Amino acid sequence: MPDKKKTSRAPLVIAGTTIKAGTREVVDLPLSMMSDHTPATLSIQAIHGKQDGPTVFVSAAIHGDEILGVEIVRRLIRAPALRRISGTVLLVPIVNMFGFISHSRYLPDRRDLNRSFPGSPTGSLAARLAHLFMEEVVERSEYGIDLHTAAINRVNLPQIRIDMRDKRAHKLADAFSPPVIVDSALREGSLRHAAGDKGVPVMVFEAGEGLRFDETAIRVGVKGVLNVLRHLGMTGRHHSVPPLEKPLPPSSIATKSAWIRATEGGIARIHCKVGQFVKSGSLIGVISDPFGIRDTEMFAQRDGLVIGRSNLPIVNQGDALVHIAAIPKAAAEGADLDTIEEAFDGDPLFDEDEIL
Incomplete structure (x- = not known):
């Protein structure tokens, strides 16, 4: 049996940047020049493990005003569990940089990026950004987790949305362990739909509200992503995800x-x-x-x-x-926000150093 410690993994090359096995690197992918001559880029943190394993992307702010996922990705970057992994994690904290800067859901041309996939290299700004994301992120990956919030002036309970017919996505949703898993039909032009056409199952995490942070929702998201990576065998025993002191019931399933x-x-x-x-x-x-x-x-x-x-x-x-x-009362008991907040309070995964 070969010694795993001596396993040599090929480097990852993204847009001319080489990331050696066992290292991480921020890669800025050129997209366009803004009207004031400021370069606009799609920025990725690639964590390339020493050992072979799956490639997973985690994206946020496809809608520029849905900023909660940006904080989830920031905490994932600092998480001890990602200091040594098998496989590759591609973290994209801000996909729609234009909307993020202007506190808007949309791009400057008022297009919804999540209705513009798979995009085109010669189309609108939204189409070009969607194409770049598909080419450099989705097509390198085997699984994806896309982080969202409710639209502005709304709030969502932490939940995972998947197409229940996709068994691989369903397994990942179970591993994430959200309060609720919602069967959500695929929409033409969405990242989930376009990635699915490429054979990459993507689940959407929805929680909180636009332009706001919600600590409990952030914790559910961070813990959920780490649960998925552990389920895929990408994080080892050296950095396990600690269980909650007061475990929540299994996720409620909503088919309607x-x-x-x-x-x-x-x-x-x-x-x-x-x-x-x-x-x-x-x-x-x-x-x-x-x-x-x-x-x-x-x-x-x-x-x-x-x-x-x-x-x-x-x-x-x-x-x-x-x-x-449509969830029975008995199955909905673990989805109460006070219960969820109490379960995550005192979780060692979220000590002060990691939050700050």
Whole structure:
């Protein structure tokens, strides 16, 4: 049997930069020149292990205002578990650098990057960025984890979204161990769809809200990614992921979910929070006119778990207000935010040095 310590792994070459086995490097991939002559690049931290193993990418800020994933990647870069790995991890903290700088979901041309994949080398700015990401990141990888938050003025319960028909993605979602796993159809133009066409299963982590940090959601994300890498055999016993002192129940599975939408415009007062179980027919909010003359009550249309909600009281008819996943009450108990926060409180993975 060969001595693993003497195993020599070929270097990784990205855009002319050579990353030797057992090292890490930040690689800046040229994308375009901005209007003020500032170069725009797609920046990747490549961690290339000494031993063979899978290649996994972790990306954030495909929507530029969804910044929670940027902090998750920052903490992953500092995590002891990634100091010595098998395989390769490609960490991309900011995919949409244009939206990130301007605090916007979109690119300067108002295109949604997550509707622009697989892109084109000669298309719009969004198409070119999507093409570069596919060519330099996705096509080098065997698995992907894409970090998102709710859109601005909304908040999401920490959850993983996958196509349940993809057995490989389902196994990774189980390993991640989020409070909820949601069966989510693939959308044309999305990273998940384009990567799937290349045979690369990608799962989406959704948690928190746009332009905000949420410590509990960040911890769920960091722990989940490390759980996946451990499941794939990329992190060894020398840096195991410590278990929670108060383990959470297994992830709840949601095969159906739906938004309750405003039946009219006005001022909304929503009476439920993410992570709360609601019963069919229960009052979840009231929409009033500004004069207080008319109140319209809104009721849950099914039993289920609130996995997303709007934080904006000003609503128009048709606005999405409360996202309810069809999950039985017993299966939803571990998704309560207070329970999740308590489980992660005191976790040795998140000591002060790593947070700071």
